[in-house]
Each structure stands twice: as structure tokens, then as C-alpha cells.
Amino acid sequence: MDCTVITGAGSGIGRACALRLSETGAPVALLDVAGAAETRGEVEARGGEAVEFTVDVTDDDAIREVLDRLPGNPRTLVNAAGIIVRKTLLECSLEEWRRVLDVNLTGYFVLLRNIVPRMADAGGGSIVQVASIAGHTGYGFSSYTASKGGVLALTRQLAAELAGKGIRINSVSPGVVESGLNRDTLGNELIRSATVDNIPLGRLGRPDDIARVVAFLAGPASEFVTGADLVADGGMISTIHWGAAGGELHSFHSKEQ
Ligand SMILES: NC(=O)c1ccc[n+]([C@@H]2O[C@H](COP(=O)([O-])OP(=O)(O)OC[C@H]3O[C@@H](n4cnc5c(N)ncnc54)[C@H](O)[C@@H]3O)[C@@H](O)[C@H]2O)c1
Numbered sequence: 001m002d003c004t005v006i007t008g009a010g011s012g013i014g015r016a017c018a019l020r021l022s023e024t025g026a027p028v029a030l031l032d033v034a035g036a037a038e039t040r041g042e043v044e045a046r047g048g049e050a051v052e053f054t055v056d057v058t059d060d061d062a063i064r065e066v067l068d069r070l071p072g073n074p075r076t077l078v079n080a081a082g083i084i085v086r087k088t089l090l091e092c093s094l095e096e097w098r099r100v101l102d103v104n105l106t107g108y109f110v111l112l113r114n115i116v117p118r119m120a121d122a123g124g125g126s127i128v129q130v131a132s133i134a135g136h137t138g139y140g141f142s143s144y145t146a147s148k149g150g151v152l153a154l155t156r157q158l159a160a161e162l163a164g165k166g167i168r169i170n171s172v173s174p175g176v177v178e179s180g181l182n183r184d185t186l187g188n189e190l191i192r193s194a195t196v197d198n199i200p201l202g203r204l205g206r207p208d209d210i211a212r213v214v215a216f217l218a219g220p221a222s223e224f225v226t227g228a229d230l231v232a233d234g235g236m237i238s239t240i241h242w243g244a245a246g247g248e249l250h251s252f253h254s255k256e257q
Helices: 012-024 037-045 060-068 094-121 142-163 180-186 189-197 207-218 245-256
Strands: 002-007 028-032 050-054 073-079 125-130 167-174 229-232
Touching: 002 012, 002 094, 012 028, 012 037, 012 073, 012 207, 028 037, 028 060, 037 050, 060 094, 073 094, 073 207, 094 125, 094 142, 094 167, 125 142, 125 207, 142 167, 167 207, 180 189, 207 229
Parallel strands: 002 028, 002 073, 028 050, 073 125, 125 167, 167 229
Antiparallel strands: none
16 A cells, blocks of 8 residues: 655644645655644544654654554655744854754655655655745745755755656745744734735735645656746745835836837
8 A cells, every 4th residue: 555654744734735645545644743633633534544653853763663654655755844943144043053954954854765765665656845935035044044945956956866766856835824834923914914915916825725736746747747846935936026116117117118
């Protein structure tokens, strides 16, 4: 039997991926340092099969033990566990920097190095890494941005390395999605409305917006896609935002014509 492994499955995007990917019928293994009992209950309530592991993705030995106890051969991996420390370069301590890089980048590496041999033995598979628009732009804070830039680079690097094993690897770069990660900042009305103003599609992202992209990248519809990143941000980084000057700019050009 095949199975799907999802990290960060207890909340937000990882949870939405668990619900979406459980629709394929394969059991989902839900990994989260804070547990994923609620997600397991939701998957089961929809008729899916789920197992839950309370585990830290940076713990190589613990991850290996979890992968030895999967309910099937891992054919899909979604690396989604992540944290953020909202501190500028000079505010961020070395410990904070290391922890963000450790969870967001090394944690992905730990899953990859342990799951790839199992996936290859099972005949191949598909890996989706949750990156961020922060990895593309200077949006965010240095440790987080560096970790997500690393995820994008790692994904590109591994496309060729893993192709011979029958494994595809892609990433999705979410824009601003309402989840546990930014519940605090989006609770601030000024930050919230400024964020929405910067999203051409006019709303914040929902975890399932990302899960549907993950399902596409994980599944057969994208069988010729590897080493790619798909930005899912409502258009946020597609353009320069002129704010109040936008209307002025438009009418200025209209007058010129
Ligand atoms: N929310 C956004 O706007 C946004 C934007 C771009 C990228 N992302 C990325 O999406 C991914 C999911 O984040 P989210 O927004 O759903 O946040 P979230 O906080 O709702 O979920 C993250 C989950 O990861 C788990 N986790 C944290 N550290 C862990 C560890 N060491 N081991 C195992 N699990 C751990 C948490 O317990 C939590 O359940 C992250 O990689 C994040 O960087 C989020």
C-alpha cells in the first residue's frame, strides 16, 4: 500500500494538505512537533485513513523511527513544518537564527535524506516543499527569508539528482495565508488591511488555496514537472504596488495619450 507523509500537519497549510491529499485514498502520516490529533480526526471523519506522530523534524533518529512505522510505502512527501522569528538582522540572536534554519531548511533535509531511499525502493514518488514568497523577495525577516531561499535552491538542486530514482520534487511559494504562523500579525487591523491592499486578487490566502496547488504538484497531473516552484500569492509579488499613486499614474498616462 502507498502512503503520504506530511510534516507540520497539525495546523494551517500542513493540515489542509492532509485533508486534501487524503482524498486520494492513500493513508496519510501526520507529523508535527505539537501533535496532529485534530487533523487525524478530521481526515477520519471524511472517510480517510490517518496516523499521527508527535515528532520534531530536526530529530534525524526520531524521523527515521517514524518512517519505519508508516502504514505503507511513502510515495508522496509534503515538507511543510515551519516557524518564523520576526526579528531584523540586528535583533536576531544566533540561537534564533539557528533554530529557524534548523526547522525550516535542515528539517526538510532530514525528511528528504530519510525518505528518498524508501521512496526509490517503492518505485518512485513525488515531493512538494512548502517554500514562501519570502524566498523570492525581501518580504519578511532575515532568518525566515534565508531559510526559504534555501528551500527553493535545495528543490532545484534535487530535481536532477532524484529524477533517476523516479522521484519528482517541486515547491510551492505561498503568499500571505491565514494560519497559526501569522495569526498574531494579521490580528492587527493596519497590517491586515495593508496586506490585502498588496494582493491583486483582493484577499488573504486560505490554507486550502495552497493545499490544492500541493495536490496538483504531488499528483499525476504534473507528471512532467520537476524542479519547479509555483507561486500562490494572489498576485502579490507579480507587480509593483503603487498604493495611492496607482490611480495618479494611470490618469497621468491617459492624459499623455
Ligand atoms: N502562513 C503563511 O502566510 C505562509 C506563507 C508562506 C509560507 N508558509 C509556510 O507554510 C508552512 C506551514 O506553515 P503555516 O502557515 O501552516 O503555519 P502553522 O503555524 O499553522 O503550521 C506550522 C506547523 O508546523 C509545526 N512545526 C513547527 N516546528 C516543527 C518542528 N520542529 N517539527 C515538526 N513540526 C513543527 C507546528 O507545530 C505547526 O503545526 C511553513 O513552512 C511556512 O513557512 C506560510
